[in-house]
Amino acid sequence: MIVIDFSFAIALFSLSVIGLIMAIWLLTKKDKGKDLGLDPKFIWYCSICTYTYINTKEEVISICPRCGNYNKK
Numbered sequence: 001m002i003v004i005d006f007s008f009a010i011a012l013f014s015l016s017v018i019g020l021i022m023a024i025w026l027l028t029k030k031d032k033g034k035d036l037g038l039d040p041k042f043i044w045y046c047s048i049c050t051y052t053y054i055n056t057k058e059e060v061i062s063i064c065p066r067c068g069n070y071n072k073k
């Protein structure tokens with residue numbers, strides 16, 4: 001009786017793990033599609049504090065929201 005319950009629990013656990021992996025895979029796939037929609041020129045990398053941020057307004061020089069440093073492309 002205990003053995004049957006144990007294997008049932010294992011099967012249930014395996015199924016839930018597979019379901020979770022599938023859900024994560026679908027979510028990350030969606031996120032990747034979103035990331036592709038964002039132009040990489042809007043992604044800025046601060047040379048002072050190494051902060052990565054998004055600024056869609058500026059194209060040449062952008063101000064870091066964390067330290068106020070001017071970043072050039």
Ligand SMILES: [Zn+2]
Nearest residue numbers: 046049064067
């Ligand atoms: Zn910065």
